[in-house]
Amino acid sequence: MHFNFILTLTILYITRLCPALCEINPVTCALRGDPQPPGLFKDGDFIIGGAFTIHYYLKAENRTYTRRPEPLECSGSMDTREMRFARALQFAIEEINNSSDLLPGITLGYQIYDSCASVPMAIKVAFQLTNGFDLVYNDTDSCAKSAASAAVIGESGSTPSISMSRIFGRFGYPQVSHYATCACLSDKRQYPTFFRTIPSDHHQAAALARMVKHFGWMWIGAVRSDSDYGNNGMASFLKAAEEEGICVEYSEAFYRTQPRTKLKRVADVIRSSTARVIVAFLASGDMKILLEELSQEPPPPLQWIGSESWVTDPGMLRFNLCIGAVGFGIQRSVIPGFRDFLLDLSSEEVLKSPLLIEFWESSFSCTLKKQTGSSSGLPACDGTQDLRALENPYTDTSQLRITNMVYKATYAIAHAIHAIVCKDMQCDKKIKIKPSQISEQLRRVNFTKNDYPVSFDTNGDPIATYELVNWQRQKDGAIDFVTVGHYDAAQPKGQEFSLNGAIIWNDGIEKVPVSVCSKSCPPGTRKAVQKGRPVCCYDCIPCADGEISNETDSLGCLACHPEYWPNNEKNKCLPKPVEFLSWDEILGIILAAFSVAGSLVALSMALVFYKNRASPIVKANNSELSFLLLFSLTLCFLCSLTFIGRPTEWSCMLRHTAFGITFVLCISCVLGKTLVVLMAFKATLPGSNVMKWFGPPQQRLSVLGFTFVQVLICVLWLTISPPFPFNNMQHYKEKIILECSLGSAVGFWAVLGYIGLLAFLCFVLAFLARKLPDNFNEAKFITFSMLIFCAVWVTFVPAYVSSPGKFTVAVEIFAILASSFGLIICIFAPKCFIIVFRPEQNTKKHLMGKVQSKAL
Known part of the structure; x- marks a missing residue:
């Protein structure tokens, strides 16, 4: 940019100063330096200039500032491909001169120069083509005579073309380039008279980015020429790559005239990189030097992606390390x-x-x-x-690409001249043509030559069409360009790029190479960008509990529905397993067996008591309350069965209310037996008449009254807020606990509290009556049973609260069974043992004698 700014000031100075010098002293308005003779030339009625990069270096000269500098001179080996371009200009002019349809009677000439890819030489050629060979201007036209040539074809490089166009633009002088692709040249404010037959790099950069994305290369390297062509082309590519989500590990630039150390540093970066795909926006001469450097110490296999400047250059095919290279080139043509x-x-x-x-x-x-x-x-x-x-x-015409761009440019200028000097196929060679006229006509050019359309848009660019070229080794061992796809910017968005052939990649493999900073994250994980690195470098983080990702390279995880849970791979949500204490599992079978066994034991004891109802031991222990207690214990054992199986609305209401009522009935009977013992010994005291207030009717009424209170509590509980089935998803994340919600916690704890109150009252009364004399005194047994009962239910509370899932139900069943077995063992087992195994002790005499001989 700094150089172009100085160049513009120089041009302004020359164009302003020259007319002034001619007016003051016309004879002194002379060129300083010898004119540059063209490398190829021919006279004609109208001259078309040409500038090509036939050499790549400018001969160096030591500046002594004591003598006049030598004329600029190109050096180095000749580029025979560029020589073919120059000869294509000659050929096109010969065809036009022999044509009867285009410029009949008019002879075109040419002046073709070698710019040696040098800005100073390109500027000199530009002035030469506009000024001609005259060293001194005459004073008749005040330096305003017509240009030496009508238009110029060239230059091959973007940077020399920019320098020339800044000069030509000041005079309205038309320039048509065949190979300058820098997108910056489409700016008509800076380059108003610049045209080209080759597409702008803006399209090529977008096409390259889409191709890289198409093959899944998200981690690439980039190298470019440190020139207008390379810098602008790479800038366009990097912008398009960023939009496609492609990351660039490095972006290096160099120019062939820079010190060797710079080239070596770039080569070392390429060798040490992890990216296996490298995009090279290099001029042909720069690419040749880079490949020569890399050939000395070959890097790991690389997949080269090339710009049209070198990817279709036959001179590059000698570099085997580029086998498999792909890139967009100008369409092949036939001339x-x-x-x-x-x-x-x-x-x-x-x-x-x-x-x-x-x-x-x-x-x-x-x-x-x-x-x-x-x-x-x-x-x-x-x-x-x-x-x-x-x-x-030079002799290879199998794939004419850029050559056809020269051919089309020549015909475009000829058509523009024809539109000015010819009318109804009558041409006047004496007409003086202004450069601005040709520029204006070039904007209107629209014709077809050899089935190739030629036209320019408002930016002076043609419609962008490319071939996707692949370097493939042929059967004879030679490397050749093979067209495997196309790009047409005129197609609808998203349909510009198409593949129609098999691509052979680096090392001759058919599988698309992989170039990523991080491997793809499989389903079940998400990407987490590594701090301080590009977005393509990431870690694969497993999804959190309850989340899944079902896509590769997912940016985030999705939460499963509350009733679903991820599988082990965390790539699918599955319905959560529903857990409850079922009939077919071992724990449920064991508890059910104990429940049934307990109820059978209670019924067996009731049967034993019924058969021996007339025996002293049964009569002495209040047989009516004993039968009622055994009945209630049977219900207690059986009510535990309601806690097993899938909870339903009815089972939830039944299990808690049945448990609460049967246990109150049971404790009421035990409390009645305890009161009977106490009242019985009170009645033996002289003058006591208490037994009449606690006879069998009062005992039945007390049991009924105590039970009715519990029934009332249960009715209120079921009416206000009854228990109901509930899917508990809070305790376990990975499964659903199907349980009975209490509905009203107050109701539940009121039921338990009432049972606890009666049990505690019964325990206190039994404890007070434990030392009363009598062999049949049940108080001590009731004390032990109530002690067990209270211990079980006091322990039950924390166990119930802390037990997870179905074990909550199991704890409740265990508490019911343990307390029930405690009652039946402590109260009825000793009596049944005497009745069944010690019948001799089941006599009133024996019992009375025992009372006399052994005090309690």
Whole structure:
């Protein structure tokens, strides 16, 4: 940018100063320095200029500032491909001159220069093409005479083209480039007279980014020419790549004239990188130097992605490390008769041009010194040399790409001139053409030549069409360009890029190479960007509990529905298993067996008591309350069965209310028996009449009264807020606990509290009556049973609260069974043992004697 700014100021200074000098002293308005003769030239009614990069270096000169500098001169080896471009301009002009349809009666000439890819030489050529060969301007036109050539074709590089266009734009002088692709040249405010037949890099950059994304390469390297072409092209690519989500590990730049250390540093970066795909936006000369450096110490296999500047250059095919390279190139074309024109080059024609002489001598390693007086130490050319025997880019017309761009540019200028000087096929060669007229006509050009359309949009660009080219090794071992796809910017968005052939990748493999900073995150994980690194570098983090990801490279995890839970891979939500104490599991079977066994034991004891109801031991222990107690214990054992199985609305209400009522009935009976014992001994005291207030009717009424209170509590509980089935998803995340919600916690604890109150009252009364004399005193047994009962239910409370899932129900069943077995064992087991196994002790006499002999 700094150089272009200075160049613009220089041009302004020259264009303002020259007319002034001519007006003051016209004779002194002269060119400083010798004119640059063209490498190829021909006279004509209208001259078309040409500028090509036939050499890549400018001859260096030591500046002493004591003498006049030598004229600029190109050096280095000749690029025979660029020589073919220059000859394509010659061929097109010969065709036009022989045509009766285009510019009939008009002869076109040409002046073709070698700019050697140098800005100073390009500027000199630009002034040469506009000023001509005259050293001194005459004073009749005040430096305002017509330009020496009507228009210019060139330059091959973007940077020289920019320099030339800044000069041409000041004079409205038309320039049509065949190979300058920098997107910056589409800016008509800076380059108003610039046209080109090759598409802008803006389209190529977008096409390359979409291709990289298409093949899944999210981690790439980038290298570019440190020039307008490379910097602008890479900037466009990086912008498009960012939009596609592609990450760039490194982006390096160099230019062929920079120190060798810079090139070596770039090569070392490429060798040490982890990216296996590298996008090279390099001029052909820069790419050649880079590949030569990399060939000395080859890097790991790389997949090269090339810009059109080098990816279709036949001179690059000698580098085997680029086998499998892909990139977008200009479409192949056919120019009838062009090959014969290239090969029909006589020695007489060669001697007319120093460029052709150099080409001839370098191609055949001989010298034309007899004719030219040169002394190079090479053998003299004997006239047997035949261009048809050569195999180099000059003679290779199998894939004419950029050559056709030169051909089209020449015809575009010819059509523009035709529109100015011809009318109804009558042409006037004496018409003076202003450069601005040709520029205006170029904007309107629209024709087809050899089935190739030629037109320019408002930016001076053609419609962007590319071929996707792949470097493939052929059966004979040679490397060749194979078209495997196309890109057409005129197609609808998203349909521009298409593949129609198999691609051979680096090392000759058919599988698409992988180039990623981090491997893809499988389903069940999410991507977490590594701190301080590009977004393509990430860690795969497993989804949190309750979350899944069912896509590869998921950015986040999705939470499962509350009733679902992820599988082990965390890529699918499955219904949570429902857990409850079922009949078919071991725990449920064991508890059910104990419940049934307990109820059978109670019924068996009731049967034993019924058969021995007339025996002293049964009569002495209040047989009516004993039968009622055994009945209630049977219900207590059986009510535990309601806690097993899938909870339903009815089972939830039944299990708690049945448990509460049967246990109150049971404790009421035990309390009645305890009161009977106490009242019985009170009645033995002189003057006591208490038994009449606690006879069998009062005992029944007390049991009924105590039980009725519990029934009332249960009715209120069921009416206000009854228990109901509830899916508990809070205790376990991975499964659902199907349980009975209490509905009203107050109701539940009121039921338990009332049972506890009666049990505590019964325990206190039994404890007070434990030392009363009598062999049949049940108080001590009731005390032990109530002690067990209270211990079980006091322990039950924390166990119930802390037990998870179905074990909550199991704890409640265990408490019911343990307390029931405690009652039946402590109160009835000793009596049944005596009745069944010690019948001799089941007599009133024995019991009375025992009372007399052994005090309690």
